[in-house]
Amino acid sequence: MISDMLKKIFDLFFYNENYCFFCKEEKIYKNFLCKNCIDRLIKYDVEIYNDYDEKNLKKEIIYYYKSDIKNKIREFKFKDGIYLKKPFASLIYDFLDKKLLEKIDYIAYVPSSKKKLILRGYNHCKLLAIEISKYSNKPIFENLKKIKNTKSQHFLSLEERRINLKNAFEVDVDLTKKKILLIDDIHTSGSTVYECYKELKRKNCEFVWIVCLCGVM
Ligand SMILES: [Zn+2]
Numbered sequence: 001m002i003s004d005m006l007k008k009i010f011d012l013f014f015y016n017e018n019y020c021f022f023c024k025e026e027k028i029y030k031n032f033l034c035k036n037c038i039d040r041l042i043k044y045d046v047e048i049y050n051d052y053d054e055k056n057l058k059k060e061i062i063y064y065y066k067s068d069i070k071n072k073i074r075e076f077k078f079k080d081g082i083y084l085k086k087p088f089a090s091l092i093y094d095f096l097d098k099k100l101l102e103k104i105d106y107i108a109y110v111p112s113s114k115k116k117l118i119l120r121g122y123n124h125c126k127l128l129a130i131e132i133s134k135y136s137n138k139p140i141f142e143n144l145k146k147i148k149n150t151k152s153q154h155f156l157s158l159e160e161r162r163i164n165l166k167n168a169f170e171v172d173v174d175l176t177k178k179k180i181l182l183i184d185d186i187h188t189s190g191s192t193v194y195e196c197y198k199e200l201k202r203k204n205c206e207f208v209w210i211v212c213l214c215g216v217m
Pocket residue numbers: 020021022023024025026033034035036037038
């Protein structure tokens with residue numbers, strides 16, 4: 001009896017990791033989520049793989065940015081929902097082609113500007129990359145940096161997005177013969193990851209594999 005009460009008090013103050021990280025109602029089925037929440041995720045099925053027609057670039061998007069996952073990504077990014085790195089990273093890791101992952105040298109993430117980092121206190125994509133690095137034993141790549149404070153992309157046209165992000169990223173090491181996995185959360189126009197890719201390639205990176213958790217359309 002006493003132990004039951006203690007457990008209830010404990011659960012009140014500490015997050016109970018046995019329950020779904022999305023709904024907190026059901027027991028975990030896999031990826032830190034219950035079966036209902038897993039079943040509600042919608043696999044992204046729009047053909048995007050070769051939209052830039054580049055041989056040393058592979059891009060994949062896992063789910064549609066809709067319903068539960070949309071709300072949870074917002075919580076993850078804007079409301080200190082750091083605990084959500086666990087289900088998100090686990091979903092991404094399960095999706096990854098393990099044979100291709102073997103060949104990867106580093107795991108990179110879409111960087112935030114210094115201003116945004118101070119404002120939010122963390123880079124959510126970096127949190128994902130760190131978790132995936134733990135699963136895969138591949139080192140994190142810290143040398144992709146955002147050197148320009150860009151405007152929020154939400155209300156910009158495709159062309160404006162491209163101009164906004166021009167020269168926004170910088171890599172300060174040589175990447176000859178290196179293969180990089182680049183993690184992003186939401187894919188909208190693709191301009192952000194493409195600008196990151198261009199900078200990695202400018203530093204002679206041999207292959208860039210972009211994986212985005214969600215795609216807007
Ligand atoms: Zn659930």
